[in-house]
Amino acid sequence: MDTKNAGSHSDRRGFFKKALTMVITGVLAVVPLSAGLLVLLDPWRRRATAGGAVKVTSLAALPDDGVPRKFPVLANRTDAWNKYTNVPVGAVYLRRTGEKVQALNVACPHAGCFVDFSPEKGDFLCPCHNSSFTVDGKVANASSPSPRSLDGLEVEVRPDGGVWVVFQNFQAGRPDRVPLA
Ligand code: FES
Structure with a gap:
């Protein structure tokens, strides 16, 4: 096997692994952040009214x-x-x-x-x-x-x-x- 080619495959695998890790980390960080924002902003979803x-x-x-x-x-x-x-x-x-x-x-x-x-x-x-x-x-x-x-x-x-x-x-x-x- 051509060692240059094998190295390039290995580089690409490494790159995709890193990219996938970054995406998963990003999703895991954003989900709790969004949940927190929803809780924080929840009052905006309630109507302000004199009511009745x-x-x-x-x-x-x-x-x-x-x-x-x-x-x-x-x-x-x-x-x-x-x-x-x-x-x-x-x-x-x-x-x-x-x-x-x-x-x-x-x-x-x-x-x-x-x-x-x-x-x-x-x-x-x-x-x-x-x-x-x-x-x-x-x-x-x-x-x-x-x-x-x-x-x-x-x-x-x-x-x-x-x-x-x-x-x-x-x-x-x-x-x-x-x-x-
Ligand atoms: S606010 Fe314009 S006429 Fe009353």
Whole structure:
């Protein structure tokens, strides 16, 4: 056998062995690293949300005059790594007529500024680009840039008189309501 050829075969075998060893070592190193990253990043896979109904006020504290009043919404919130209790997640206008309560998200559907209610004019006005809304949340005039009415929210008056709202924010700038996480 040609000794030069035998040497070259042996070199190639050595090279492939080394390459295979490096690949296996790399895979073994990456698998636990990926598993560790998944555990570390796991909180990102959980949704941060106020979630469910939150108590906003009581019926007794809400005058029966059909005038909207603004309330902060506090809820528990979970972000990537922490859980917070009773933090502000938004605000609502509540409007009581008899035993009926209407809830509107204060965020303007145009770009998310908070609207103000004017008791003198009897409507909502957005300070950012002048969208206006009727007392029950509908777009008040055709020149308003808001693409939809104020976002109504599910509201429930519980037997103990607590007023609970299913709080939700929605994407601004579009005519349909797309919930934000
Ligand atoms: S954000 Fe309200 S009109 Fe633009």
